[in-house]
Amino acid sequence: MNRRRLLQIGSLGVGSIAITSKLFSSAKKITIGKKPLVVSTWGVGINANKAAWEILRKNGRALDAVEAGVMITEAEQDNCCVGLSAYPDRDGHVTLDASIMDEQGNAGSVAFLERIKHPISVARLVMEKTPHVMLVGSGAQQFAVEQGFALEDDKLSDSAKKAYEDWLKTSQYKPVMNIENSKGQNAFAPHRFANGAFNHDTIGMISLDAQGNLSGSCTTSGLAFKMRGRVGDSPIIGAGLFVDNEVGAAVSTGLGEEVMRVCGSHMVIEAMRHGASPEDACKLTVEKILRRKPSIKTDDIQVGFIAIDKNGNFGGYSIQKGFNYAVCYADDYNTLIDAKHLL
Numbered sequence: 001m002n003r004r005r006l007l008q009i010g011s012l013g014v015g016s017i018a019i020t021s022k023l024f025s026s027a028k029k030i031t032i033g034k035k036p037l038v039v040s041t042w043g044v045g046i047n048a049n050k051a052a053w054e055i056l057r058k059n060g061r062a063l064d065a066v067e068a069g070v071m072i073t074e075a076e077q078d079n080c081c082v083g084l085s086a087y088p089d090r091d092g093h094v095t096l097d098a099s100i101m102d103e104q105g106n107a108g109s110v111a112f113l114e115r116i117k118h119p120i121s122v123a124r125l126v127m128e129k130t131p132h133v134m135l136v137g138s139g140a141q142q143f144a145v146e147q148g149f150a151l152e153d154d155k156l157s158d159s160a161k162k163a164y165e166d167w168l169k170t171s172q173y174k175p176v177m178n179i180e181n182s183k184g185q186n187a188f189a190p191h192r193f194a195n196g197a198f199n200h201d202t203i204g205m206i207s208l209d210a211q212g213n214l215s216g217s218c219t220t221s222g223l224a225f226k227m228r229g230r231v232g233d234s235p236i237i238g239a240g241l242f243v244d245n246e247v248g249a250a251v252s253t254g255l256g257e258e259v260m261r262v263c264g265s266h267m268v269i270e271a272m273r274h275g276a277s278p279e280d281a282c283k284l285t286v287e288k289i290l291r292r293k294p295s296i297k298t299d300d301i302q303v304g305f306i307a308i309d310k311n312g313n314f315g316g317y318s319i320q321k322g323f324n325y326a327v328c329y330a331d332d333y334n335t336l337i338d339a340k341h342l343l
């Protein structure tokens with residue numbers, strides 16, 4: 001099947017799975033990748049992968065690896081976008097979202113969680129100890145405290161305090177609908193370093209263990225200076241994260257609203273189920289976002305996906321330049337790869 005044909009198929013979207021199933025089946029070829037394997041978003045993924053790899057190299061479970069891996073990022077002291085050191089919402093509070101899925105399709109998530117250092121571990125306990133998939137806000141916090149998590153101070157890190165004070169100089173303390181169209185700082189724009197590279201906003205991690213089982217995790221503080229109560233894609237199963245042990249695992253990063261509108265990670269998995277490679281499945285999904293919103297320009301909204309399949313193949317794709325992901329499958333292989341991009 002040539003590239004053009006694949007793009008045509010991509011334009012069908014996830015609603016046309018019956019058709020894509022037929023079309024992809026002619027292209028389906030099994031390629032053997034790496035096992036065990038862990039892949040995570042952005043440069044922070046390198047350190048996170050190291051912790052995950054310590055578990056995978058001893059034939060540990062992918063679920064344990066993806067929890068331990070992202071806990072490293074959650075505990076970082078100077079991280080704008082994950083954990084309690086991250087940038088706050090408009091009211092000056094850090095609110096955290098996280099999700100986790102195991103090889104049996106069990107899922108747990110927390111959203112709008114405050115003052116808890118490791119939301120990913122709370123999400124895992126929601127999955128393992130409650131009949132529910134998702135807990136939010138004060139209920140999630142109450143559950144975390146009942147489970148023995150410490151309630152941390154509601155205090156911004158030095159870097160977050162400075163960034164928040166800078167933001168307050170130019171932005172009204174006032175929720176604004178459609179803020180992306182308003183003047184002044186665009187709170188929905190991706191963070192950028194001075195050198196122009198996109199900053200990470202989420203760590204997502206997906207893994208295949210030595211037993212051939214898949215799991216995934218995702219944790220973030222969401223958009224900096226977001227409206228209070230805003231929840232992104234990361235804790236939404238099927239949007240920010242999806243795992244199907246028969247097929248693969250996928251996780252997203254970037255502007256969560258756009259990911260939620262297409263059930264992004266689920267779409268990646270369904271494309272792989274019907275024969276797309278992990279990279280092509282990620283590409284089809286960012287193309288879907290771009291088709292829905294063709295006005296997206298270079299330097300505008302960023303969304304990226306990473307995916308692995310059941311055979312240990314991996315890939316990623318983003319809308320904009322600047323997205324990268326960390327891949328680890330050996331003691332001496334933990335490398336950052338620049339994702340291909342549409343614009």
Ligand code: GLY
Pocket residue numbers: 201202220221222223231232233234252253254255256257
């Ligand atoms: N992708 C993270 C968020 O939008 O909250």
